[in-house]
Amino acid sequence: MGNIIIHPAWQIAERFVTSEAVFLNRRSFLRQMSFAGAAGLAAMPLAGCAKAEPPDADSRTSSAAGAVVPAQAYPASRNQEFNPNWTFTNEKIAGRYNNFYEFTLSKDVYRYVNKFATTPWPIQIGGLVEKPMTVDAMELVGMFGLEERIYRLRCVEAWAMIVPWTGFQFSKLVGKVSPKPEAKFIRFETFNRPDQAPGMAQVPDYPWPYFEGLRLDEAMNPLTLMVTGIYGKPLPKQHGAPIRMVVPWKYGYKSIKSVVKIEFIAKQPKTFWETLQPDEYPFESNVNPNVPHPRWSQATERMIDTGDRFKTELYNGYGKYVARLYAKG
Numbered sequence: 156m157g158n159i160i161i162h163p164a165w166q167i168a169e170r171f172v173t174s175e176a177v178f179l180n181r182r183s184f185l186r187q188m189s190f191a192g193a194a195g196l197a198a199m200p201l202a203g204c205a206k207a208e209p210p211d212a213d214s215r216t217s218s219a220a221g222a223v224v225p226a227q228a229y230p231a232s233r234n235q236e237f238n239p240n241w242t243f244t245n246e247k248i249a250g251r252y253n254n255f256y257e258f259t260l261s262k263d264v265y266r267y268v269n270k271f272a273t274t275p276w277p278i279q280i281g282g283l284v285e286k287p288m289t290v291d292a293m294e295l296v297g298m299f300g301l302e303e304r305i306y307r308l309r310c311v312e313a314w315a316m317i318v319p320w321t322g323f324q325f326s327k328l329v330g331k332v333s334p335k336p337e338a339k340f341i342r343f344e345t346f347n348r349p350d351q352a353p354g355m356a357q358v359p360d361y362p363w364p365y366f367e368g369l370r371l372d373e374a375m376n377p378l379t380l381m382v383t384g385i386y387g388k389p390l391p392k393q394h395g396a397p398i399r400m401v402v403p404w405k406y407g408y409k410s411i412k413s414v415v416k417i418e419f420i421a422k423q424p425k426t427f428w429e430t431l432q433p434d435e436y437p438f439e440s441n442v443n444p445n446v447p448h449p450r451w452s453q454a455t456e457r458m459i460d461t462g463d464r465f466k467t468e469l470y471n472g473y474g475k476y477v478a479r480l481y482a483k484g
């Protein structure tokens with residue numbers, strides 16, 4: 156296992172390459188801490204899986220509505236405010252160590268995504284808004300443009316990664332639909348296609364489709380991104396193609412993948428994990444080293460590629476942007 160490093164060493168560019176074998180050992184260690192373990196469910200068998208599909212970086216992504224995002228749109232220009240001198244997590248490892256329970260409870264999601272169709276991708280945006288709309292994911296890109304930001308992502312399972320995401324600030328979309336004054340929260344929902352996502356049938360008792368929520372002020376925070384790409388290319392399916400949320404100061408499960416519905420509502424919505432285990436996965440779920448998960452510590456975290464272990468930071472290190480959202484009184 157990696158060394159204990161006491162300062163937030165993801166700020167240090169120097170990294171070590173990890174061999175696949177060492178990585179796989181770490182994976183099995185990490186699986187012990189997974190949601191699947193948490194829910195008392197066995198990990199899905201790895202055999203008999205579909206062939207992996209590489210990210211489709213060279214093709215053009217088109218929608219039924221005719222919106223097209225040329226591959227040349229990637230990489231998008233980097234937003235200099237989110238361009239720290241951190242070394243990225245190894246791309247291949249990030250794409251083979253995923254949580255996407257619609258496909259499998261194990262981390263090798265990339266093996267199970269072949270049948271998943273990501274175009275066209277209509278998204279319903281409605282609820283308490285003046286201008287509801289149904290638009291294709293790629294039309295949203297046309298409306299708001301793309302930028303690249305380097306963020307850390309911290310999973311509740313105590314692993315972390317550093318990746319360049321491509322997307323647009325979610326507040327732009329909020330502005331476009333003009334929320335009514337009663338709108339205080341946003342509820343997000345993922346697709347519901349058991350025929351394309353084999354994990355759904357394997358855990359039929361889960362409250363599919365996956366759903367999440369944010370306060371409106373959290374959704375409006377400049378950090379909140381709607382994402383269509385990673386590592387300078389369109390999102391591979393296992394990372395949440397064609398469009399997902401990224402909320403970097405909260406545990407990873409708040410960053411819902413493959414979103415099809417965005418609803419503005421007055422009351423705090425339930426979330427998928429909160430419905431399953433309210434004591435373990437509350438609505439707010441900000442990264443906080445001082446609040447342990449009921450069954451494990453959140454004080455440190457492990458980088459998925461090097462295995463190095465770092466101290467976890469409050470709000471995942473993004474307090475400058477978000478602490479005021481949670482100031483009491």
Ligand code: MTE
Nearest residue numbers: 253254255256310345365394407408410412
């Ligand atoms: N979104 C959906 N629809 N289904 C999921 O199972 N898993 C979440 C989140 N979004 C999940 C999801 C969890 S637990 C994490 S840590 C992140 O996705 C992982 O994102 P990544 O696989 O791109 O690293």
